[in-house]
Amino acid sequence: MDLHASRGGGASSGTSLAGRVIEQLALQIALARRVASYDVLYVRSHFMAWPVTWFAHLCGVPVVHEINGTPRDVVITYPALRMLSWLIQRSYRGQYRRAAHLVAVTEGLAVWAKAFAGHDRVSMVSNGANTDIFNPAGPADAELAPFVVFVGGLVAWHGIGQMLFALEDPAWPASVRLVIVGDGVERDQLVRKAGHPRLVYLGLRKQAEIAPLLRGAVSVLCVLDDPDRRSSTGVAPLKLLEAMACGAPVIVSDLPGQSDLVRRLDAGLVVPMGDAAALAAAVAELAGDKARARAMGLNGAAHVQAEASWRQQVSRLHSVLDQVAASRLARDAP
Numbered sequence: 001m002d003l004h005a006s007r008g009g010g011a012s013s014g015t016s017l018a019g020r021v022i023e024q025l026a027l028q029i030a031l032a033r034r035v036a037s038y039d040v041l042y043v044r045s046h047f048m049a050w051p052v053t054w055f056a057h058l059c060g061v062p063v064v065h066e067i068n069g070t071p072r073d074v075v076i077t078y079p080a081l082r083m084l085s086w087l088i089q090r091s092y093r094g095q096y097r098r099a100a101h102l103v104a105v106t107e108g109l110a111v112w113a114k115a116f117a118g119h120d121r122v123s124m125v126s127n128g129a130n131t132d133i134f135n136p137a138g139p140a141d142a143e144l145a146p147f148v149v150f151v152g153g154l155v156a157w158h159g160i161g162q163m164l165f166a167l168e169d170p171a172w173p174a175s176v177r178l179v180i181v182g183d184g185v186e187r188d189q190l191v192r193k194a195g196h197p198r199l200v201y202l203g204l205r206k207q208a209e210i211a212p213l214l215r216g217a218v219s220v221l222c223v224l225d226d227p228d229r230r231s232s233t234g235v236a237p238l239k240l241l242e243a244m245a246c247g248a249p250v251i252v253s254d255l256p257g258q259s260d261l262v263r264r265l266d267a268g269l270v271v272p273m274g275d276a277a278a279l280a281a282a283v284a285e286l287a288g289d290k291a292r293a294r295a296m297g298l299n300g301a302a303h304v305q306a307e308a309s310w311r312q313q314v315s316r317l318h319s320v321l322d323q324v325a326a327s328r329l330a331r332d333a334p
Contacts, residue, residue, distance in 0.1 A: 004031045024048040047091040062100030072230040106234030106257045127238045128313030129245040136247030140215035147177040150221045152239045154184030159223035165276035172280040214246035219286045223253040244300030249293045251282045267300035
């Protein structure tokens with residue numbers, strides 16, 4: 001198995017649009033040199049992946065796409081590409097129609113993918129957490145305590161503005177800091193707030209530094225927005241599962257997927273999307289009831305360990321890939 005990835009990361013890395021285009025082109029060239037030797041090509045869906053997926057198709061190599069969102073995500077993140085939205089849409093549709101299989105991370109995305117691609121070669125395998133790293137054991141960061149934390153890409157639908165408005169709401173506890181970890185196109189909102197006494201922006205951090213922050217938090221925030229209905233097909237963020245795996249109670253916006261999970265497990269609180277006052281009140285509620293917050297955190301950790309670890313999700317994904325590889329062998333048999 002080979003892994004091919006751009007060095008600069010995705011939209012959450014802070015890399016410019018031009019830089020990401022160059023990285024993608026270099027990645028395509030490197031991958032095209034080896035694609036014919038693979039049994040299956042597994043692609044984290046990207047509109048710029050069409051050259052290598054087309055080449056794989058010509059070589060008879062089946063392609064499986066992992067779908068984490070819809071084509072809307074591209075133009076929401078990079079509004080300058082809006083004039084090319086028709087081309088981006090065609091790129092995704094063409095790739096999905098040729099695909100041997102599609103793997104969506106939510107049930108809503110699976111339904112959307114079937115309609116968009118025009119076939120039923122679609123499975124749902126949700127995100128999972130690496131429980132070797134993200135678990136309730138180990139050190140908890142107490143240096144900034146008490147604090148709530150957001151970890152992830154600073155992109156248009158991650159609710160950065162809502163968090164900052166909530167920080168100014170009278171209900172927000174005066175002693176609780178808001179810690180933000182990550183980078184991306186919404187970084188300027190945080191730069192403008194530099195010097196705020198309760199805001200701590202840590203920028204990018206290594207994965208080994210994240211788990212202690214999650215363990216030490218009053219709560220972990222996952223208050224996604226729904227610009228242009230990009231989240232209406234459901235969300236299952238990796239950051240949410242990693243927070244739950246660490247035993248942290250979570251506060252999530254009321255979107256399909258994540259809100260259903262949190263309510264079912266009693267793993268945190270659900271707030272209306274974009275409601276800064278409700279977010280501030282939820283932070284105050286968990287900060288003021290440590291016993292309840294701890295119980296919620298343990299509920300989430302037990303679920304991830306039993307149902308949503310990397311081991312469970314990789315096993316499910318392997319079943320899909322084995323089926324695709326077996327179908328190719330049957331097709332190529334004399």
